[in-house]
Amino acid sequence: MPDKNRREFIKKSTLAAFSAALGTEIVFGDHLPVDLLPIGLQNDELVRKFGKNPDLTVLNDRPWNVETPPHLLDDPVTPASNVFMRNNGRIPSDLDPSTWILQIDGESVVKPLDISLNDLKDKFQSYTYQLVIECGGNGRAEYYPPAKGNQWTTGAVCNCEWTGVRLKDVLEEAGINTDAVYVAYYGIDTHLSGDPDKVVISRGIPIEKALEDETLLAFKMNGKDIPIAHGFPLRLVVGGWPGSVSGKWINRIRVRNIIHDGPKMTGDSYRVPCEPVAPGTTLKPEDMCIIESMPVKSLITYPKTGAVLQNSGSLSIRGHAWAGDYLVKKVEYSIDFGATWSECQLDNPPNRLAWQRFSARVNFPRAGYYEVWARATDERGISQPMIVPGWNPKGYLNNACHRIAVKVL
Ligand SMILES: Nc1nc2c(c(=O)[nH]1)N[C@H]1C(S)=C(S)[C@@H](COP(=O)(O)O)O[C@H]1N2
Ligand SMILES: [Mo]
Numbered sequence: 001m002p003d004k005n006r007r008e009f010i011k012k013s014t015l016a017a018f019s020a021a022l023g024t025e026i027v028f029g030d031h032l033p034v035d036l037l038p039i040g041l042q043n044d045e046l047v048r049k050f051g052k053n054p055d056l057t058v059l060n061d062r063p064w065n066v067e068t069p070p071h072l073l074d075d076p077v078t079p080a081s082n083v084f085m086r087n088n089g090r091i092p093s094d095l096d097p098s099t100w101i102l103q104i105d106g107e108s109v110v111k112p113l114d115i116s117l118n119d120l121k122d123k124f125q126s127y128t129y130q131l132v133i134e135c136g137g138n139g140r141a142e143y144y145p146p147a148k149g150n151q152w153t154t155g156a157v158c159n160c161e162w163t164g165v166r167l168k169d170v171l172e173e174a175g176i177n178t179d180a181v182y183v184a185y186y187g188i189d190t191h192l193s194g195d196p197d198k199v200v201i202s203r204g205i206p207i208e209k210a211l212e213d214e215t216l217l218a219f220k221m222n223g224k225d226i227p228i229a230h231g232f233p234l235r236l237v238v239g240g241w242p243g244s245v246s247g248k249w250i251n252r253i254r255v256r257n258i259i260h261d262g263p264k265m266t267g268d269s270y271r272v273p274c275e276p277v278a279p280g281t282t283l284k285p286e287d288m289c290i291i292e293s294m295p296v297k298s299l300i301t302y303p304k305t306g307a308v309l310q311n312s313g314s315l316s317i318r319g320h321a322w323a324g325d326y327l328v329k330k331v332e333y334s335i336d337f338g339a340t341w342s343e344c345q346l347d348n349p350p351n352r353l354a355w356q357r358f359s360a361r362v363n364f365p366r367a368g369y370y371e372v373w374a375r376a377t378d379e380r381g382i383s384q385p386m387i388v389p390g391w392n393p394k395g396y397l398n399n400a401c402h403r404i405a406v407k408v409l
Contacts, residue, residue, distance in 0.1 A: 007034065037061050050229050053081045059150045063087035063192060064229065067155030070402070073320070074301035076357060077130060078158040080222055085229050086135050086156060088264070089189040089200030092249055097225075097233035102170075102217070106184075106255035110175030117233055121219065124165035124173075129214050130354035131239030132159050132322045133246050134294050136270050139398025142388045145280045147395025154299060154402060159320065159355040162237045164218030167253070168211040176207070176255055183210035184260040185236050185247030202262030203245050203270065204254075205238055209292075214239050214353050217250075239353030240324040242291050242396070244270055265290070272392040279391035293324030296384055297399040298331055298358065298376040305404035309364070313408060318359040321346070323378035330377040331358040335370050338386045338401070344374075364408045373401045 015029045022040055026032060037045060042058040046066060053072060059065045066085040073082065100117040115123075135156035140147050150156075167183070184204030191198035209215060216237045219226065226232045231248030238245045244264060254260075264270060271288040273281070298321035309315055321328040327349070332341035344360040364370055377383040388400050 071304040108180035136242030140395035143395040163220035164216035186252035187249040204260035296323035320355040321376035322355040
């Protein structure tokens, strides 16, 4: 078939499939650009391709970036169907775990290694932890002047149970020199440009974080193979730090004797002004610092915002709180826009770097409109701000208090 006819044929059959899925004709379908997914089908694709909950919010399908509404984060351990998706490039396909090799190399490695996935599982002890992964850009939508990028609201966070081997055990096997300062990852996803030589993202963590017990080379999420979208068959999981250091589909770990300089380590990427600046300020690269531990934060996961209370002035609320590398020491709620606060019941985390459940019984004095605000404080005494914190060019680290609306009849 000549190219043009081929394209026409693909377009016709795609259109027919789209129409069937939508249950109606796409009027003007002739004008639908090739490769453009109708928004009416985004959530169907999400369910069909990735097994996701259809009520997740699609921010982008090229690449797939999808967030989770707060009430779908109510479970202590986030089910795979409700985990947000953040991709900088194309999600790989044709992944074969039986031939998967992880390469360990870099300036500061004593004995470079190629380890098969099977050997990784057999030769090292496995550990399981609940770990919070939150995208550095979670909350970006609220910054002004606006920051480019996916307009995450509150849903680029999850707390899954990860099983894998400790990065430190594998690094010990390879041996690391005393000049090691950073550990970086590389994955096999491809650049949106289609250029196979372009690395999508390669970030890293200081050696001290890499050697923590909870830093995992994970091959299971919630007790099952990691879903393809989340990094099957092998991903790095670094709890409490921006999600971008938890590399997916990884096939290489590189131990550096300098701060890693891969794509998305420099410039405005995952870096914020070292000192607070006025919104909209232009910054020099040397005035920007790499994000490390994420700030203290909380999310009300029950009830859903907009709840209506019938004939009752009392409501049980609950949610989760987390604080990067630190423990959450206190969570409070307010029903008077932050004028006064009352303490919530707060659970200990099941392990370090997992989120913590909070709950409270809230009494409303009379009928009317209320907002419930939640505010967490970490073990250092640092609390969430009530409004959007320090502006930065890419809109990272918004940990403002979460608010829900409640109407009491
Ligand atoms: N290889 C690779 N790893 C990656 C990314 C990516 O685009 N490619 N995105 C990162 C970012 S920015 C985040 S927030 C998390 C998101 O993980 P998830 O999609 O499993 O929720 O993966 C990180 N790891
Ligand atoms: Mo991210």
